[in-house]
Amino acid sequence: MIATDLPESRTGSRGRRRSFDMDEAVETAMRLFHARGYDAVGVAELGAELGIKPPSFYAAFGSKAGLFERALRRYASGEANIFARAQAEGGGVAEVIERTLLLAAQLYPERNGVAGCLVLDGARNSADPEACALAEVMRKAGVAAIRDFIAGEAPERADALADFVAIAMKGMSAAARDGADEAALTVVAQMAGRAFRRELAEG
Amino acid sequence: MIATDLPESRTGSRGRRRSFDMDEAVETAMRLFHARGYDAVGVAELGAELGIKPPSFYAAFGSKAGLFERALRRYASGEANIFARAQAEGGGVAEVIERTLLLAAQLYPERNGVAGCLVLDGARNSADPEACALAEVMRKAGVAAIRDFIAGEAPERADALADFVAIAMKGMSAAARDGADEAALTVVAQMAGRAFRRELAEG
DNA sequence: GCAAATCTGTAGCGATCACTATATTTTCTC
DNA sequence: GAGAAAATATAGTGATCGCTACAGATTTGC
Known part of the structure; x- marks a missing residue:
């Protein structure tokens, strides 16, 4: 479900460095989705909490659902399992x-x-x-x-x-x-x- | 929570007659809220299903939450209890x-x-x-x-x-x-x- | 008949939704 | 340094959200 051309499959090393930590971002999103549910957490709020603007958000995660998937995977691979x-x-x-x-x-x-x-x-x-x-x-x-x-x-x-x-x-x-x-x-x-x-x- | 000046407390008999059946409307809303949850059912969809426009909706129920309360009461007073x-x-x-x-x-x-x-x-x-x-x-x-x-x-x-x-x-x-x-x-x-x-x- | 009362339709309010077009900045390869 | 690649910021897209101002329609009490 995660497109293969998203950041983790980065091949070349050229280009500007990401200004935020993706693991921290997923952790934060996981906490927000967990607390209030998927629909009740908007992309605007996620961006504000993560300290990033929409284009950075979509470049990193593809979509709101893409970030939710990462949050789910992180959740299931941790102590919550x-x-x-x-x-x-x-x-x-x-x-x-x-x-x-x-x-x-x-x-x-x-x-x-x-x-x-x-x-x-x-x-x-x-x-x-x-x-x-x-x-x-x-x-x-x-x-x-x-x-x-x-x-x-x-x-x-x-x-x-x-x-x-x-x-x-x-x-x-x-x-x-x-x-x-x-x-x-x-x-x-x-x-x-x-x-x-x-x-x-x-x- | 239901304001006392809503339709069921009508005192005077003057005025235009309501063009839809409120019990049927609450029943329909109950079914929609039950099927998909409160947030996932919008006022626009409720109005379309009920066959009424927003002003009629708000004159009858006060708000979306007001209709939800009626749906809950109807639900709890029926076979679902x-x-x-x-x-x-x-x-x-x-x-x-x-x-x-x-x-x-x-x-x-x-x-x-x-x-x-x-x-x-x-x-x-x-x-x-x-x-x-x-x-x-x-x-x-x-x-x-x-x-x-x-x-x-x-x-x-x-x-x-x-x-x-x-x-x-x-x-x-x-x-x-x-x-x-x-x-x-x-x-x-x-x-x-x-x-x-x-x-x-x-x- | 006339005024008060009540509902209805038209139209649209500001806010928020997920998302994006465009241009700029940064960083690498060569 | 030139060019490619990637992430960024600015600004805004159309759609939908719950809700409402306003005027017209309908029905009553008098």
């Missing part, structure tokens, strides 16, 4: 899923105006089909990773169990964006984790 | 909550472009503080009703249990808006219902 973090600590399916949900309960509550999950809620209700599609791809990739992992122990029911985990995370993300604190989310994470463990064992 | 419907059938707390969640699993999946809960997700990520506040009031009222009902059997843990129910419903609404079907939502509703019942009994 709670399933990867839970999986890295090892253990069986139930243990990893319980750990994932508890990590969500820690990560999702509001901090500095940011709450919930950017991938799950960043493009929610957006009028821009491109932003919605970008978020959907990331969502589906995340659920697919969880499903494949669950399939190692319960191949027949992996789809339904992964759907359950996804819905629990969507609920926690939405609740966090509505103001839920870590205590409330932890209760849900524990209850959902136990429900998952029982469903996995009993099926 | 699944907790009231579940409660009306009687039974204990666990039974009513389980029924509520199953009703959500039936109601939330996409039908004619509409999915999830208007109150929970209609103003999600909206840039309009008024729309957000209106939805928040309705959300809190719904959770309060559930909490008060649960308090009849578990006064100490009513808050946490009601939070759990709210988060489950938010997850189901968000998932439905992402395309989840009744089967997926029913699995979650059953698991969440069982988790709720156990938590209620064991606490």
Whole structure:
């Protein structure tokens, strides 16, 4: 989705140097999109926060959706990828899923105006089909990773169990964006984790 | 929030008759807001769907947010108030909550472009503080009703249990808006219902 | 009939939306 | 230094946003 002739694929070394740090810019945009959602953050505001004018913005990112895609990728490759973090600590399916949900309960509550999950809620209700599609791809990739992992122990029911985990995370993300604190989310994470463990064992 | 000098408080009978049906207009607006969210539906589109021009729109509803409030009220007073419907059938707390969640699993999946809960997700990520506040009031009222009902059997843990129910419903609404079907939502509703019942009994 | 009251259509308000045409500045290769 | 390449600033594009001034149409009370 990122055009191949954008800055990161720079071949020649000639030309004026960029006056701002693209990583910092993506980080800032990620925070803004996360806090208020894709549509509610305008290019004018992004430019002001980044300290750049529109032509620099479009030369660097191609479009608002292009910057959103970079923000999504940055988000998913960092600490927000709670399933990867839970999986890295090892253990069986139930243990990893319980750990994932508890990590969500820690990560999702509001901090500095940011709450919930950017991938799950960043493009929610957006009028821009491109932003919605970008978020959907990331969502589906995340659920697919969880499903494949669950399939190692319960191949027949992996789809339904992964759907359950996804819905629990969507609920926690939405609740966090509505103001839920870590205590409330932890209760849900524990209850959902136990429900998952029982469903996995009993099926 | 509805100004007292709006049409429903008409005292005199003089003046030109309204050329459209306000109930139908609110119903149409409700459907549009529900399908795409508050910000994604513009006044121009509402006017076109309703077959009225801006001055008629503002004379009747005061503002876009005024129409949204009417849509929310209409929504909450109809079949979408699944907790009231579940409660009306009687039974204990666990039974009513389980029924509520199953009703959500039936109601939330996409039908004619509409999915999830208007109150929970209609103003999600909206840039309009008024729309957000209106939805928040309705959300809190719904959770309060559930909490008060649960308090009849578990006064100490009513808050946490009601939070759990709210988060489950938010997850189901968000998932439905992402395309989840009744089967997926029913699995979650059953698991969440069982988790709720156990938590209620064991606490 | 006439005035008050109410709604409707025409037309357009200022603000913001994402985005861009153009020219200038900077930096490299040669 | 010449020329190519890339990023910049100035300024503004058309479209859409929610909303409104104004005059005409319609219906009532008197």
